Amino acid sequence: ALEVQLTPALVVLRSTLQQLQDKDTACIFTTPVNLKEVPDYLEFVSEPMDFSTMREKLEAQKYCSVADLEADFNLMVSNCLRYNSSDTVFHRAALQLRQVGGAILRRAQRQALSAG
Numbered sequence: 001a002l003e004v005q006l007t008p009a010l011v012v013l014r015s016t017l018q019q020l021q022d023k024d025t026a027c028i029f030t031t032p033v034n035l036k037e038v039p040d041y042l043e044f045v046s047e048p049m050d051f052s053t054m055r056e057k058l059e060a061q062k063y064c065s066v067a068d069l070e071a072d073f074n075l076m077v078s079n080c081l082r083y084n085s086s087d088t089v090f091h092r093a094a095l096q097l098r099q100v101g102g103a104i105l106r107r108a109q110r111q112a113l114s115a116g
């Protein structure tokens with residue numbers, strides 16, 4: 001049907017999100033940053049993002065393409081790079097996740113094209 005062709009199968013989006021989350025071995029992106037623990041977070045970050053929020057959006061069919069998923073992934077990574085100074089574990093983890101995540105997302109784009 002048309003909607004199947006226009007939207008990469010949920011299976012591609014779900015597997016891409018899972019592959020990205022598997023690379024967060026420190027599990028620092030699993031849930032939203034705890035604003036009680038990090039009270040000044042919203043002074044630096046206007047739109048928090050994390051993998052649990054991305055999963056909710058995916059299951060609510062808010063992602064119509066791999067590009068939509070990629071946009072929230074990039075938001076999550078850039079929030080972390082902005083809030084955490086470069087000499088922190090968080091900042092270094094975000095740089096590494098951006099690197100390995102980029103390759104996963106490029107492959108997913110190709111898969112989506114062949115599926116579509």
Ligand SMILES: CCOC(=O)c1ccc2c(c1)NC(=O)[C@@H](C)N2
Pocket residue numbers: 028029033034037038079080083084090
């Ligand atoms: C229990 C205390 O947790 C944190 O302070 C904390 C926990 C997780 C975090 C984070 C802070 N900061 C971040 O930028 C994102 C990536 N992750």
